[in-house]
Amino acid sequence: MTSITLAPGLTYYPDYLDRQAQEELLQSLRDITREAPLFTPRMPRTGKPFSVRMTNCGPLGWVSDVEGYRYQPTHPETGRPWPAMPDQVLRTWEELSEYPHPPDACLVNFYEPSARMGLHQDKDEEEFAAPVVSLSLGDTALFRYGGLDRKDPTKSIRLRSGDAIVFGGPARLIYHGIDRLMTGSSDLLPQGGRLNLTLRKVGKPL
DNA sequence: TAGTCGCA
DNA sequence: CGGA
Numbered sequence: 001m002t003s004i005t006l007a008p009g010l011t012y013y014p015d016y017l018d019r020q021a022q023e024e025l026l027q028s029l030r031d032i033t034r035e036a037p038l039f040t041p042r043m044p045r046t047g048k049p050f051s052v053r054m055t056n057c058g059p060l061g062w063v064s065d066v067e068g069y070r071y072q073p074t075h076p077e078t079g080r081p082w083p084a085m086p087d088q089v090l091r092t093w094e095e096l097s098e099y100p101h102p103p104d105a106c107l108v109n110f111y112e113p114s115a116r117m118g119l120h121q122d123k124d125e126e127e128f129a130a131p132v133v134s135l136s137l138g139d140t141a142l143f144r145y146g147g148l149d150r151k152d153p154t155k156s157i158r159l160r161s162g163d164a165i166v167f168g169g170p171a172r173l174i175y176h177g178i179d180r181l182m183t184g185s186s187d188l189l190p191q192g193g194r195l196n197l198t199l200r201k202v203g204k205p206l
Numbered sequence: 207t208a209g210t211c212g213c214a
Numbered sequence: 215c216g217g218a
Contacts, residue, residue: 041208043207043208043209044207046207046209046210048209048210049209050208050209051209052208062208064208069208109208116209117208117209118207118208118209118210119207119208120207120208121208122208150207150216151215151216177208207217207218210218211217211218212215212216212217213215213216213217214215214216
């Protein structure tokens, strides 16, 4: 397995999932979105919608609305519990996280060709000792990452379908985001677009 | 402050 | 980019 250190604690695994594994994961995500439909998150206070739509699997899911960012055990629109995390996702966490407990949450972000995600930190968890593990499927995305301060200089790399990235240690709280997609760069998703999974341990281990 | 916009 |  190839790994590239982009910055201390930030590790990039190009082509972590082969085509067969990507298709298997895509089928799991179809099952998940049927049970837990994609919803449009909104900014706290202003209520401005994100361009990305999302859902979750696992015991907890990340949601955002006018009330704020939070993790909760149920879908914000259906009120039902999130679907279980696929075994394939749990195995990825076991292999890449170097953390001795399973993740609590798997956020699934769906990017239409025009969707973007501004520079932000993943900091709504309690357990920063656990890394964030990210998987990309579908169209290539221009991923931008910086430092712990929002105004720190940033670098960009292209994330392709099947790539994985791990934010751990000193990189656990770095600012990052998605500037744009390269439409038509993958034929995994028939309609185009990109799916991103982010696995997180939310609470401190019992 | 996980968005949007204006300006260099 | 930086401001709000």
